[in-house]
Amino acid sequence: MFKKILIANRGEIALRVIRTCKEMGIKTVAVYSTADAESLHVRFADEAVCIGPAPSNLSYLKISNIIAAAEITNADAIHPGYGFLSENAKFSKICEEHDIKFIGASPDMINKMGDKATAKATMRAAGVPCVPGSEGIIKDYKECLKLAKEIGFPVMLKATAGGGGKGMRAVWKEADLEPAWESARKEADASFGNDGMYMEKLIEEPRHIEIQIVGDSSGKACHLSERDCSVQRRHQKLTEETPSPFMTDTLRKKMGDAAVKAAEYIKYEGAGTVEFLVDKHRNFYFMEMNTRIQVEHPITEQVIDYDLIREQILVAAGVPISGKNYFPQLHSIECRINAEDPYHNFRPSPGKITNLHAPGGHGIRIDTHVYSGYTIPPNYDSMIAKLITTAQTREEAINKMKRALDEFVIEGIKTTIPFHRQLMDHPDYIEGNYTTKFMEDFKMKPLDA
Incomplete structure (x- = not known):
């Protein structure tokens, strides 16, 4: 069993993990940004390390700072909670390379299931019912239009690297498809640095x-x-x-x-x-x-x-x-x-x-x-x-x-x-x-x- 777990998160989920660790007799390390210095997860952990200023990209998303915090506190595992780096294959891989157990999915698993188009193809192979749609990422608008006509409107355009509704567009008729395609790709690229899109049949009353x-x-x-x-x-x-x-x-x-x-x-x-x-x-x-x-x-x-x-x-x-x-x-x-x-x-x-x-x-x-x-x-x-x-x-x-x-x-x-x-x-x-x-x-x- 692990001796010490670093929780690479903040707020209620960090506190939630700390509580279970204490009940299991496992020491805990909280990490926090300067904005979270007074948060309860910092108070209740056995140790706490400041990993940067308030912006997430300089603290809770800064992999090097989190790994450094784990190493200086001798944590042998990291629990990522949800959000932030919890489904980041690179973070999972770096933990592995530093002999720190990532309490979550392996890098390969995150890559397989994190990309929605790949996940859907994998589930089809497993025999799990999937929404009718593209087999993978759509290469251009011409293919997008052809596929929409085959599936039948309404359809849903989705960013393959999406989350939180970013890069999603419901399209009810052909005339609206091209502007939806363009705006969804732009939003996906701005949000995730990846403008890859796939398409599904829009399920009514879902x-x-x-x-x-x-x-x-x-x-x-x-x-x-x-x-x-x-x-x-x-x-x-x-x-x-x-x-x-x-x-x-x-x-x-x-x-x-x-x-x-x-x-x-x-x-x-x-x-x-x-x-x-x-x-x-x-x-x-x-x-x-x-x-x-x-x-x-x-x-x-x-x-x-x-x-x-x-x-x-x-x-x-x-x-x-x-x-x-x-x-x-x-x-x-x-x-x-x-x-x-x-x-x-x-x-x-x-x-x-x-x-x-x-x-x-x-x-x-x-x-x-x-x-x-x-x-x-x-x-x-x-x-x-x-x-x-x-x-x-x-x-x-x-x-x-x-x-x-x-x-x-x-x-x-x-x-x-x-x-x-x-x-x-x-x-x-x-x-x-x-x-x-x-x-x-x-x-x-x-x-x-």
Whole structure:
């Protein structure tokens, strides 16, 4: 087992990893930028190393600084969390070269699954259902037009190196294809330094449902059931739940089996998710694979009583998994609390938290790194907390979430708490009747309503 793990991340996920490491008797090293000197992950780690100024490219994305921090503290493993370098094949490779265990996917695995076009071809070979579309990267607009006509409109253009909705364009008719092609490529090149595009049939009334998987070094994999991530704004998830209200026992088995097949085909090691689009007829199609822990992993932990971070560490240390598939025994919902103003188009709201009161009680979990007096820097993702409720039924979990949101007080900044409170009262959400298009029609009620 590892003696010391460096967490190459910040905020709540860094604190989350530190907590599990402490329970396992493993020493921890926090890294931080100058903007994060007062963050809780810095306070609770056994050691802390400043790796640079506030900008991510000079700190949390600066591989040389992170490796140097690991070497001077004698860390024998690095946990990358999510985001930043968690799916960076170069970082995984450099860790390997410095005899530091990267608690995540191998460089080869990240390369295989990180490029969406390559991942799709791999899944087709594995026999996993895929959305009809290009076999790989489209070479030019002429090929793009020919393919769109073959697939049939509507189609979706996607950047092969994409993420967070960058380089994605829905195209409903031929006249809109060329301008969408040009603008998507420009955005992809500016965001990722790669303008490679591929195309898929646009799935109407889609739900985004992911299957949590874990694989070990022997090539064995298991699944931990699904999470419904369909409530999104600009391709960014806002809330997630498990089990999905759209799921049936038959569909859960089919999707779980497909995810395990995918993981075992590529001999995947570690925790990851196989992401699917599910249409209104409950046909499902492979979308992508995330080779890291997900933001929304706590809801899975809550419904099956399973520490995913602990499992990541055990697998990385060579401990085999049980091979057992898990199914939800309870219902859990996660609301991502962001420092954003939902009454003004979710604009960022960094600043100092002047007062904070967290909800409590049975079935309430909060993952956060903030506290009263903490100043949220403007340099990073706006998520400041995850509020998770767990109960016997979906109705009880929603009612518990309403109560918890009413108790959650964060003053000094704007947060998305009012949005989530209105969401929990929305008739379509209560009925489980939502798709990835849900937010297109959602309107915040006025403050005095």
